[in-house]
Amino acid sequence: MAAFRSALAALAVCLLYLHAPTLSSSASTDDFLHCLSASIPSNLVFTQSSPSFTSVLVSYVRNPRFIAPGTHRPLVIVTPTNASHVHATVLCGRRHGVRVRVRSGGHDYEGLSYRSLNHESFAVVDLSNLRSVRVNAAKATAWVDSGATIGELYYAAAKASGDRLAFPAGLCPTIGVGGHFSGGGFGVLQRKYGLAADHVLDTVLVDAEGRILDKKAMGREVFWAIRGGGGESFGIVLSWKVRLVPVPPKVTAFIVPVTVADGAVDVLTKWQQIGPALPEDLFVRVMAITDTAIFQSVYLGTCDALLPVMSSRFPELGMNRTHCREMTWVESVLYVYVGSGNPIPATDMLNRTYPMDGFYKATSDYVRDDQPIPRDVWAEIFGWLAKPNPGLMIMDPYGGRIGTVPESATPYPHRGGVLYNIQYMNFWGAGDDGEPHVRWIRDLYAFMAPHVSKDPREAYFNYRDLDLGRNIVVGNVSSYKAGKVWGEKYFKGNYKRLALAKGRIDPDDYFRNEQSIPPLVPRK
Numbered sequence: 001m002a003a004f005r006s007a008l009a010a011l012a013v014c015l016l017y018l019h020a021p022t023l024s025s026s027a028s029t030d031d032f033l034h035c036l037s038a039s040i041p042s043n044l045v046f047t048q049s050s051p052s053f054t055s056v057l058v059s060y061v062r063n064p065r066f067i068a069p070g071t072h073r074p075l076v077i078v079t080p081t082n083a084s085h086v087h088a089t090v091l092c093g094r095r096h097g098v099r100v101r102v103r104s105g106g107h108d109y110e111g112l113s114y115r116s117l118n119h120e121s122f123a124v125v126d127l128s129n130l131r132s133v134r135v136n137a138a139k140a141t142a143w144v145d146s147g148a149t150i151g152e153l154y155y156a157a158a159k160a161s162g163d164r165l166a167f168p169a170g171l172c173p174t175i176g177v178g179g180h181f182s183g184g185g186f187g188v189l190q191r192k193y194g195l196a197a198d199h200v201l202d203t204v205l206v207d208a209e210g211r212i213l214d215k216k217a218m219g220r221e222v223f224w225a226i227r228g229g230g231g232e233s234f235g236i237v238l239s240w241k242v243r244l245v246p247v248p249p250k251v252t253a254f255i256v257p258v259t260v261a262d263g264a265v266d267v268l269t270k271w272q273q274i275g276p277a278l279p280e281d282l283f284v285r286v287m288a289i290t291d292t293a294i295f296q297s298v299y300l301g302t303c304d305a306l307l308p309v310m311s312s313r314f315p316e317l318g319m320n321r322t323h324c325r326e327m328t329w330v331e332s333v334l335y336v337y338v339g340s341g342n343p344i345p346a347t348d349m350l351n352r353t354y355p356m357d358g359f360y361k362a363t364s365d366y367v368r369d370d371q372p373i374p375r376d377v378w379a380e381i382f383g384w385l386a387k388p389n390p391g392l393m394i395m396d397p398y399g400g401r402i403g404t405v406p407e408s409a410t411p412y413p414h415r416g417g418v419l420y421n422i423q424y425m426n427f428w429g430a431g432d433d434g435e436p437h438v439r440w441i442r443d444l445y446a447f448m449a450p451h452v453s454k455d456p457r458e459a460y461f462n463y464r465d466l467d468l469g470r471n472i473v474v475g476n477v478s479s480y481k482a483g484k485v486w487g488e489k490y491f492k493g494n495y496k497r498l499a500l501a502k503g504r505i506d507p508d509d510y511f512r513n514e515q516s517i518p519p520l521v522p523r524k
Helices: 002-017 029-037 053-059 083-096 150-161 177-182 220-226 264-277 303-313 329-338 346-350 375-385 435-451 480-505
Strands: 045-047 076-078 099-103 122-126 133-136 141-145 200-206 236-243 251-259 282-289 292-299 325-327 358-368 392-397 418-429
Touching: 029 045, 029 076, 029 083, 045 053, 053 076, 076 083, 083 099, 083 122, 083 200, 083 236, 133 150, 141 150, 150 177, 150 329, 150 346, 177 236, 200 220, 220 480, 251 264, 251 329, 264 282, 264 292, 264 375, 264 392, 264 418, 282 375, 292 303, 292 329, 325 329, 329 346, 358 435, 375 392, 375 435, 418 435
Parallel strands: 076 122, 099 122
Antiparallel strands: 045 076, 133 141, 141 236, 200 236, 251 292, 251 325, 282 292, 282 392, 358 418, 392 418
């Protein structure tokens, strides 16, 4: 944090002389690049003519369907190594008519951190060089840069604490911290500790004027907004101070597959009521694929303590001692994520590579406690999973801590009354026709409408889906009214408050994409 404060002081003089004017549509790309060269080393700036441009672009593309020919690519990729480089990129962009999009891990499902559907001139600020993790085990806190992965955060917390500290966030270790935290961030500790966003204590943000702001300087509403409302709408979050949480040095994981022939429909029907009601130390999620429901679990305790709970509360699953795998919490995350049944070394958390051999489409739903899905509908769902070009469904149980936090505490509103979240995904190879796979997702999503949340039909912002709607620009500013179509699905009643926060810090809508929060500025 001290380094960022020093950078702020050093840049104060620059702000006096480099005022950021209104975005100009006639600005010159050459002038923008010249402006960057005055403040950023050339080895950190990659133009489309650079030999390394494509390799840098695809290095953090997690869905190759969005780098196909015809994709509108950035004019330049900036890979900053300190706050001053981000500051300079924003000010040069404002001066010369080039918008900025920010990428931390590249897992955004619609690729909006590195492509534009509106064919606007834009640059990408790729934060992968800003990846420091600084753990204070005595205070159970950490400062983590946005370009770090959650795997790197998990590993650093465990190493600094003797496997006694963790952080409540997602399963996939290569997800970038910046995007994940700013969308909410849930995972195997959500029933015990809630979301990643619930544990953010401070941040460092570069706003649309190039100012470097901490929690106090950005103000209460903006700090609220970036913890679940999508940080890229409000600026570029460089670093996050987070509260770590205690875990036992050994936990128990299990994976139990149940086929339709062995009663998967009945077991899954029972799980949707039992999973959210189990002790909060116990997380049991389900992956449904083809004819099988795979139950994946992490329990914050020993196998001996887990077995009586499962036999009394969920005997239908048939879980027994042979399924138990005792390991550290970090190892349990990898065990469930990989799903192979074999323990994975904790050092694999540091692997930032990601396979680029498949395309995918995804979307999401929430099921509420006033309408659990009936058994006959689950039988039909497995029929969908047996169709040609099928995908899969992943269901994460709620209840526990995540449901006790008020909907307005953070922008993430899917709290009390939620039984579980559903993620629908479908994958296909680079040489395959993706249209049938995308159609399968859309048709199943339509089939599920009577059985999931309504008014609005809720969705998870980190599983972004442009089928839910996209921004319409009116007068060079994204329309608040048009944004409600998708915004209230992700944020429910928090959408208006997010738009007001956007109006405070970025009223000109400089930081925008096809699903960024539009600014709402109250009339005086």
